Amino acid sequence: MQHRNDMNSEINNFLKSEGFETSNIYDHGAFDIVARKNLLILLVKTFGNIDGVNKTNSEEMKQLASIFLASPLIIGEKSRNGKLEDGVIYERYDIPTITLNTFKHMILYDEYPEIIADRGGYFVKINGNVLKEYRDKNSLSLKDLADMAHVSRATMYKYENDMVKVNTETAIILEEILGTKITVDINLLKPSESSENLKYSDDENTKILSKLGYGVISTNKSPFDAAAKIKNKESNPLIANVEKNRTPKTLEKMAVPLKDLSLITSSDSVFIVDNEKISESIGEIPVIKSWELNEFESSQDLLKLIKERKNN
Known part of the structure; x- marks a missing residue:
């Protein structure tokens, strides 16, 4: 291996x-x-x-x-x-x-x-419209086609309406009956665009960002503390390391992956700290003090200051 x-x-x-x-x-x-x-x-x-x-x-x-x-x-x-x-x-x-x-x-x-391994064997997704078109063309009922494929009428209804996956054996039978391909390739490179499953955080370290209109995800297994995006608006993501009483030397080490990942993901990156002695940037990553965040009225105020400090 x-x-x-x-x-x-x-x-x-x-x-x-x-x-x-x-x-x-x-x-x-x-x-x-x-x-x-x-x-x-x-x-x-x-x-x-x-x-x-x-x-x-x-x-x-x-x-x-x-x-x-x-x-x-x-x-x-x-x-x-x-x-x-x-x-x-x-x-x-x-x-x-x-x-x-x-x-x-x-x-x-x-x-x-196109094959999915699941409990009970191997399955595929099929184009239900092809089944409907075949039935209409050949004046077949749901039960007629179901009998030909050795499945129930209810199952055939689910196939036609893309409600369930089809085991590979049944898919082969259906393709032999129809004389055409009905299985669907699954594009695994399609981006995850759904925000329905996002679980936004609102803990002490990130609630300031939440107040500025960001949806914030606190992370535990990533090289940054939080990832955020302005809600209901197209914008670059934000990745941040948030104040946790870290030493300047530790912050310098954390700046390396922050810069690396912000470039690849086209994200804005920032350190949010309380320590007044830390400069306005660490390893080219802008530093925002917590008290500065409290004075901002919107995400645009934050992004403007990040841009200014990045340019400097």
């Missing part, structure tokens, strides 16, 4: 060779690599054994994907049931989980998997 460090290095080098900008490798958190090519942003986490995927880390990964409009992916080699198969999606906590070969084929050839 390939060591995770080797797998991350291979993925990083592969993405660079395909024109992606890539972050440093962060192998102890919610993601290992962040990569960008044009508007496509990837959050990648690797596992030798995908049974080691952690729910807490996965939830944070999904939250960040929503903030950054990124595609979260887990790349692994095996599970307790054996080696993972190429061209199959193994979901872990609603995050697509695939092999490295499957990942490379998506990037190189725009070839997306």
